[in-house]
Amino acid sequence: MTDVDSGAGPARPVLSGADLAKKYGRTDALHHASLAVDRGESVAVMGPSGSGKSTLLYCLSGVVIPDGGEVLFDGVRVDELSEARRTDLRRSDFGFVFQFPGLLPELSAAENAALPLMLEGAGRRDAVARAWELFPTLGLEGLERRRPGELSGGEAQRVGIARALVLDPAVVFADEPTGSLDTRTGDEVMSLLVSTVRDRRAALVLVTHDERVAKRCDRIVQVVDGRTLTEPKRVQ
Numbered sequence: 612m613t614d615v616d617s618g619a620g621p622a623r624p625v626l627s628g629a630d631l632a633k634k635y636g637r638t639d640a641l642h643h644a645s646l647a648v649d650r651g652e653s654v655a656v657m658g659p660s661g662s663g664k665s666t667l668l669y670c671l672s673g674v675v676i677p678d679g680g681e682v683l684f685d686g687v688r689v690d691e692l693s694e695a696r697r698t699d700l701r702r703s704d705f706g707f708v709f710q711f712p713g714l715l716p717e718l719s720a721a722e723n724a725a726l727p728l729m730l731e732g733a734g735r736r737d738a739v740a741r742a743w744e745l746f747p748t749l750g751l752e753g754l755e756r757r758r759p760g761e762l763s764g765g766e767a768q769r770v771g772i773a774r775a776l777v778l779d780p781a782v783v784f785a786d787e788p789t790g791s792l793d794t795r796t797g798d799e800v801m802s803l804l805v806s807t808v809r810d811r812r813a814a815l816v817l818v819t820h821d822e823r824v825a826k827r828c829d830r831i832v833q834v835v836d837g838r839t840l841t842e843p844k845r846v847q
């Protein structure tokens with residue numbers, strides 16, 4: 612993990628997107644969209660369907676190259692990197708949590724969480740041991756050997772969160788992470804996601820339709836018709 616907090620000078624956001632624009636054909640998916648997030652901070656991105664939330668998340672995470680504006684991660688222009696460098700960056704510095712965790716059914720919970728480490732070249736035993744360490748933090752102690760089919764929806768999503776955190780990312784992106792869960796389970800998963808990311812001094816950028824989920828974050832950014840509204844007030 613890169614440490615952007617070290618060194619002299621004022622702290623700068625770990626990740627920022629400024630004046631981002633993206634068109635798909637004739638659709639203006641984003642224009643004048645900006646968002647910055649600090650280490651240890653969580654930001655929820657809200658807005659109507661089709662307003663550009665996912666496009667903003669994809670631009671910030673280097674999945675999509677914006678047509679205009681810039682994305683800075685740790686002082687590096689993400690939008691100017693080659694596809695190979697962006698792929699490396701996503702693997703090593705970013706973690707992703709999706710609506711459905713997409714765990715591999717033939718692997719145990721701990722092996723699933725260890726997959727990013729194995730893809731980085733770590734040996735299976737070491738990788739699983741490191742993933743195992745995350746399980747108590749996420750309320751998953753004792754479930755390390757279970758197959759995904761033996762986990763509840765909330766447990767499986769927490770294994771997905773462990774997988775997103777196992778490489779100690781600087782930024783975690785979450786797209787509707789509680790979208791497939793009932794309200795109570797969603798609340799538990801959100802609490803764990805926000806607190807674990809904060810404790811690890813990572814930043815969280817979370818897209819959601821659910822105000823209850825968004826309120827768990829430090830700030831809410833509204834996206835309307837491809838624009839972010841003025842950087843909003845801090846939630847409580």
Ligand SMILES: Nc1ncnc2c1ncn2[C@@H]1O[C@H](COP(=O)(O)OP(=O)(O)OP(=O)(O)O)[C@@H](O)[C@H]1O
Nearest residue numbers: 635638639640658659660661662663664665666667
């Ligand atoms: N790959 C694509 N090709 C063409 N149009 C796209 C593509 N991706 C998104 N769009 C369009 O861009 C606009 C913004 O889409 P985006 O998915 O970012 O919105 P969203 O706010 O995340 O929506 P939702 O809440 O429904 O997931 C929409 O009009 C959408 O139809």
